[in-house]
Amino acid sequence: MQLSDFDFDLPEDLIATRPARPRSSARLLLAQDDLITDRHVSDLPDILGPGDVLVLNDTKVIPARLTGTRTRPTPQGDAVARIEVTLLEPAAEGWQALAKPLRKLRVGEVIRFGDALSATVVQIADGALRLIFDAEGDAFDAALKKVGAMPLPPYIAALRAPDDQDHDDYQTVWARHQGAVAAPTASLHFDAPLLAMLRDKGVEFVHVTLHVGAGTFLPVKVEDVTTHRMHAEWGEVSPEAAERINLAKSQRRRVIAVGTTALRLIESAATPDGRVRPFSDTTEIFIYPGYQFRVIDALMTNFHLPKSTLLMLVSALMGHENIQKIYEHAVRTRYRFFSYGDASLLIPKGRK
Incomplete structure (x- = not known):
């Protein structure tokens, strides 16, 4: 077959x-x-x-698709870079996720998703990462609803961006x-x-x-x-x-x-x-x-x-x-x- x-x-x-x-x-x-x-x-x-x-x-x-920023100090001052994160599934502690670009992330870095939510990178392995968020339970759900977008399939996302109607x-x-x-x-x-x-x-x-x-x-x-x-x-x-x-x-x-x-x-x-x-x-x-x-x-x-x-x-x-x-x-x-x-x-x- x-x-x-x-x-x-x-x-x-x-x-x-x-x-x-x-x-x-x-x-x-x-x-x-x-x-x-x-x-x-x-x-x-x-x-x-x-x-x-x-x-x-x-x-x-x-709403598992998140857009955040990471900040890293450099000799020229703090450098801010954009990070796209897609949550995959809950882990024993935190969440498994994908990130673009992944290669520049380091364990211990904090990704901020606006004022409502942030996450610390605690593990990077096999092309994915594990995040621990600064909110849990209902507070996490409310923050995710505020900052997250629905994870449209790749074949739709390639044709248009997700919007509020997709919720x-x-x-x-x-x-x-x-x-x-x-x-x-x-x-x-x-x-x-x-x-x-x-x-x-x-x-x-x-x-x-x-x-x-x-x-x-x-x-x-x-x-x-x-x-x-x-x-x-x-x-x-x-x-x-x-x-x-x-x-x-x-x-x-x-x-x-x-x-x-x-x-x-x-x-x-x-x-x-x-x-x-x-x-x-x-x-x-x-x-x-x-x-x-x-x-x-x-x-x-x-x-x-x-x-x-x-x-x-x-x-x-x-x-x-x-x-x-x-x-x-x-x-x-x-x-x-x-x-x-x-x-x-x-x-x-x-x-x-």
Whole structure:
């Protein structure tokens, strides 16, 4: 299985830099029984049935992109330089982060992010650094909200800078547990009216948490994709969530993951016989063609990058040739791609 097998041509003008408004007006490609139908996310109450279970990732994205300054004394006086910092994940003490330029930073230096927040560099290793901030808890959250920008994916950041609108756009309406540095983007299509209509239809919601890390954007660098190693992300499936999913499976009701993050977490928590156990740990699960899904019956997801692990995941779910046809259709009919783009609902053969 070669990396080139998961490549395709994508016109740059199909990369969405803003979401649809309202959220649920985004287009939805429905793929089921070898058929492709063009719908809208707002059609989900007509597509889903009573008893269907949507698994939702309730992680909350932090404004992890920071612009600061470092000051160093020189014979000519204090030199002030600009530093760009992107938080990656909490460490045992402080935060792991990336910085540009990293090579000029030294352990012990202080980076100031305006008057609201500053951090001391306590470690530099493997192309990253560890920072200890001068605020904790609610004070840290308030300061971060004041000085931080949302960490838009590289393919959007290359086309425009983040702004205040992204604080709302790049966050799900049910975001609850703070810790992600990237959004579970399939979930961005849901708004309050759509959730109300789905509840009225009898669709159930189960919340789980996977803190999406910056590693989700890392390219695959090996040609033999089976040798690729995934980044680790922390996730939790509560006992209640596991019980509700297991009940649905026992009653032959569909369990539909909203987003690849929810899917990867549920499959990580699954036992060989397809039961979901409570889970609170990191996962490095890598799903590519040949994987046997234990729990998930269908997936709602956005359209993914060429040569990405997420394209490999949907190929595992739907079959490689089928995904090629789906993506060819999406490009030809001008679906909008990636985090702020349109959505697909992928239902494998044999799953109704």
